Amino acid sequence: MNNPIRRAPASSRALASARTAMTDAYRGFYDITHNSLALLGTLLAVAVVVLGFRADLRASAEEQLLGWLLQRQEAASVEQLVTAEPNAVDRVTAADLSALPEQQAKVTQWLSRKYRVAPEPLAALVTEAYAVGEKARLDPTLILAVMAVESRFNPFAQSPVGAQGLMQVLTRVHTDKYEDFGGQLAAFDPVSNLRVGVQVLQDAVRRAGSIEGGLRLYVGAVTTDGSWYIDRVLAEHARIQSVALGRAVPRPAPVAQPIPVKQQEGQPARQVPATELEAVVPAGSPSPAAVIPS
Numbered sequence: 001m002n003n004p005i006r007r008a009p010a011s012s013r014a015l016a017s018a019r020t021a022m023t024d025a026y027r028g029f030y031d032i033t034h035n036s037l038a039l040l041g042t043l044l045a046v047a048v049v050v051l052g053f054r055a056d057l058r059a060s061a062e063e064q065l066l067g068w069l070l071q072r073q074e075a076a077s078v079e080q081l082v083t084a085e086p087n088a089v090d091r092v093t094a095a096d097l098s099a100l101p102e103q104q105a106k107v108t109q110w111l112s113r114k115y116r117v118a119p120e121p122l123a124a125l126v127t128e129a130y131a132v133g134e135k136a137r138l139d140p141t142l143i144l145a146v147m148a149v150e151s152r153f154n155p156f157a158q159s160p161v162g163a164q165g166l167m168q169v170l171t172r173v174h175t176d177k178y179e180d181f182g183g184q185l186a187a188f189d190p191v192s193n194l195r196v197g198v199q200v201l202q203d204a205v206r207r208a209g210s211i212e213g214g215l216r217l218y219v220g221a222v223t224t225d226g227s228w229y230i231d232r233v234l235a236e237h238a239r240i241q242s243v244a245l246g247r248a249v250p251r252p253a254p255v256a257q258p259i260p261v262k263q264q265e266g267q268p269a270r271q272v273p274a275t276e277l278e279a280v281v282p283a284g285s286p287s288p289a290a291v292i293p294s
Contacts, residue, residue, distance in 0.1 A: 095127055142211065
């Protein structure tokens with residue numbers, strides 16, 4: 001039978017050994033840190049003495065220290081002013097040019113060079129013009145020609161009378177069309193403005209019965225037949241279409257045919273009232289223009 005009284009001395013010896021080991025470890029740690037601090041102090045003292053006798057080294061050290069402090073200060077300022085937003089790219093209207101079909105890529109590159117616009121945003125607009133044009137049964141190169149003449153692909157363009165965005169749509173006249181896109185400020189969203197502008201152009205062509213007549217209604221020519229605008233759009237349309245088809249770009253501008261105004265026999269020619277067409281001025285144009293109200 002085991003006797004617990006005999007095991008007590010063994011437990012005491014083990015505990016004493018553990019205490020001794022811990023004491024030795026503490027002393028060793030203290031000696032090491034004490035010696036390290038002493039060495040560090042010695043190095044600092046030597047550095048102070050050297051810098052005191054060497055003005056060039058002291059100046060160099062001061063410049064480096066000052067530069068380091070300024071970098072730290074600038075970094076802290078940037079951290080306070082700029083907040084990282086990894087999802088910001090989701091708001092960008094842009095597309096990879098290499099992902100476009102060959103025809104759309106050619107049109108994008110040509111427009112980018114001519115109007116000095118980055119190809120990535122133009123790629124997104126060209127893609128959208130082709131998609132919306134197919135649904136609206138309008139030639140996408142005609143839509144791009146209207147954009148080129150109206151705003152030169154500036155999504156923030158505004159005329160003196162309030163026509164806004166890529167397609168220079170009168171926002172106050174077509175407020176209802178922007179409701180589906182979140183409100184009037186969508187006029188400055190390139191894709192939303194393009195879609196609303198195509199709706200207006202499609203309605204104009206339907207009401208006029210021809211492309212030329214639709215462009216006249218779109219620009220809102222009241223006192224003239226709108227040939228100055230129609231000629232510009234059709235000329236740019238012919239150029240963009242030639243680029244898309246891989247043909248030589250024509251230089252002479254096509255001339256718009258006069259648009260007859262229907263009138264009853266024996267009555268004078270009818271003037272288009274301002275209630276049907278509201279005048280606007282497309283971006284960069286000195287002449288009045290209009291966008292038909294809904």
